[in-house]
Amino acid sequence: MLIDYHTHHVRCGHASGELEEYVKRGIEIGLTQLGLSDHMPLLHVNPQTYWPEMAMPMEELPRYVEECLHLKDKYKDQIDIRVGLEGDYIEGYESEIEAIIKAYPWDYVIGSVHFLGEWDISDFRQIAGWEGKDIYAVYTQYYEAVKKAARTGLYDYLGHLDMIKRFGYVPDRDTWELEKAALDTVKECGLAIELNASGLRHPCKEMFPSRRMLEYCHKVGIPVTLGSDAHLPERVAQYLDEARSLLKMIGFNEIATFHARNRQLVTF
Structure with missing residues (x-):
């Protein structure tokens, strides 16, 4: 069972x-399932005046879904396509997010925190946002947003859970209590998480989440799925061999898959 549930494309x-290039790449490398999961359109900032090239325009969303469904059918004998969305959690915009989620036949929706207010902490162009800030306070704000995302009931799993570490900004004290509280909320809400391998190509040089968070997931029974977060077709499944090996070392023998918003655990 080879899966990659986190991919993006030109939109x-x-x-x-x-999208079709990603599908063909998935077939080429022998994936069993490929999830197409592009970013939800921006809701809380003006895409015309905000940083450019952040997410698909709202008018593209139905075209995205239509193309995903077309490719799912076209390649059904070669690869199992799952139609997904990375539904950025934006505090205060829960009803708008819910409307998007309910409007389309998703197989799964990833809950990801990229924004703290109007600051996208995942955007390399916005690194200056860290200047003058208490790093631990930013981590605290981030994990509070993660917990709020989990409690909405909108998502099937949470993506790149400790992505706040992406650019290598580390507090001067341990963040385990923040991480543990977020994971406990994930468990309480019955969600899965994603092991996102893309951290290996970012300054943090570590997958999202960390090994200690994954070990806690295994201990308390939080299911895990896999994603490369590919933004280029050639990066589909990048580092997922390492991700699977890490899960095996920790003791996982099942991964979470999703169809029509239902989760199924499969042996890998």
Whole structure:
């Protein structure tokens, strides 16, 4: 069972390659399932005046879903396509997010925290946002947002759970209590998480989440799925061999898959 549930494409503005290129790459490397999961359109900032190339325009969303469904059918004898959305959690916009989620036949919706207010902490162009800030306070704000995302009931799993570490900003004290509280909330809400391998190509040089968070997931029974967060077709499944090996070392023998918003655990 080889899966990759986290991919992006040209519509989002900061990825390259058409959806079909990702599908063909998935077939080429022998994936069992490929999840197409582009970013939800921006809701809380004006895409015309905010940083460019952040997410697909709202008018592209139905076209995205239509193309995903077309490719799912076209390649059904070669690969199992799952139609997904990375539904950025924006505090105060829960009803708008819910409307998008309910409008389309998703197989799964990833809950990801990228924004703290109007600051996208995942955007390399916005690193200056860290200047003058108490790093631990930013981590605290981030994990509070993660917990709020989990409690909405909107998502099937949470993506790149400790992505706040992406650019290498580390507090001067341990963050385990923040991480544990977020994971406990994930468990209480019955969600899964994602092991997102893309951290290996970012300054943090570590997958999202960390090994200690994954070990806690295994201890308390939080299911895990896999994603490369590919923004180029050639990066589909990048580092997922390492991700699977890490899960095996920790003791996982099942991964979470999703169909029509239902979770199934499969041996890998």
